Amino acid sequence: MTDLLPPIQTTARDDAVLKALAGFVRQEALGPGEKLPTERILAERLKVSRNTVREALTRWEGLGLVERRQGSGTYLKAAVSPDMLHMPLTLAGGNDFAGLMATLEIRRALEAEAAALCAIRAGRAELAEIERKLDLMEEAFQTRAGMSSDEDWEFHQAVFRASGNPLFEQIIAAMYEMFHRFWEHPLGVRDFGHASFPYHRTIFERIAAHDPEGARAEALKLIATVEDDLKRGAANLKLSDRR
């Protein structure tokens, strides 16, 4: 009959702790890297047990908002605000070649869209930042004579950030982690990623020209080269000795 009778909330201690803590962070204008009060102090101030404080902080730690260092303290890892919306995403499986290809398909969809949105929305500051990362990546490519995962990833991150939608970066970060968890070594393909190199600059050029469809097309080409590399690696691989 009436689904509008939700169960009343009689207690919610740890949620209350987090709410209070979020308010504290906002009031003190704490940013990432800054240290928040010790568990003992929080427990005393909030009039709750240290255990309750710990459960609350464990929640935040699980959400990646906070980092605890034994003997040192608890530090903010990301910006927190009282009106955050959390959506834990747990991805199952993916520890095989099919899993790698699956992450690439997601990347293909998201990177293309992000590049297009970036071409629409990026302002001068964002463009400058992307170009800076691009230069760093190209420099690393020259000196080390090969693709560098770190600089490459930072370039893409800059693009995602400039897309104006934080979800792009977060989701693709998950894909990226999934990808690298399995692929410590490039499956025997020595020049893995080489083919993708030139497309970084072409992507940037299309973004800078505010050409969404052009940027999308270049991003698709980049992902295609990675997929090709991966297939070559799979061909080299006879049997998988993964756990």
Add this chain to the structure above:
Amino acid sequence: MTDLLPPIQTTARDDAVLKALAGFVRQEALGPGEKLPTERILAERLKVSRNTVREALTRWEGLGLVERRQGSGTYLKAAVSPDMLHMPLTLAGGNDFAGLMATLEIRRALEAEAAALCAIRAGRAELAEIERKLDLMEEAFQTRAGMSSDEDWEFHQAVFRASGNPLFEQIIAAMYEMFHRFWEHPLGVRDFGHASFPYHRTIFERIAAHDPEGARAEALKLIATVEDDLKRGAANLKLSDRR
């Protein structure tokens, strides 16, 4: 020099608990809804304190894997496996219009790609299943004279499943939940979703014809109607009284 010397793990109690628990769940083939051992039993069996067990379970609860009911027990809420990857998504200030649009942008990218892949890969069985969901949705539309979220969602799920990539369903499910958590009422737009109705069948037709680009185009049209509805709703809305 060598980054291949990871710091040895002297302590990782709660992670170890979760690992053991994941193994237990797999061994006992427990599925969603089933009850796991009580905290006291886990503490005794694993030779750790009950507090440690609680911190571990708090992690899983925060990830939405488990639900704790005081006086009753702890129950599985989702399938867990030892090789899961967790990626908590956080949308700062997600309780506003921009947050909704952010989830829609992800959906636009992923639904389009999934529809295209589905057009390539769906076999007879998958096509039949999608058409069945489509018929159910259209029937619900006729009888109830309006879009039904449930049947609509099941249709899309069938498409994602037929895409051959489980990540599509998992990620878009997260977007979907994020979307609906905020939007309990369609912002005053009475016929929300009406415009999207016809595109469900056109998407199916392009998939059945194994026309990837056609399917992608129709999926994009569908998302566009939802975005339009949302913008109309935002126009109706003067101030936000969300918490």
Add this chain to the structure above:
DNA sequence: AGTGGCTCAATGGTCCAACCAATTTCTGCA
């Protein structure tokens, strides 16, 4: 048969006090 109220055991939620382990800070000697 069924309804309502009662007890009672089981279970998660909270609290406390102590100790362990890693880190940081202080101190005093060379």
Add this chain to the structure above:
DNA sequence: TGCAGAAATTGGTTGGACCATTGAGCCACT
């Protein structure tokens, strides 16, 4: 001044206790 060792700080863990809620069993009463 520099640095090694002591001391304080802080998160991690333990064990035990009690509270609050749930659910099952029981029973009187209708």
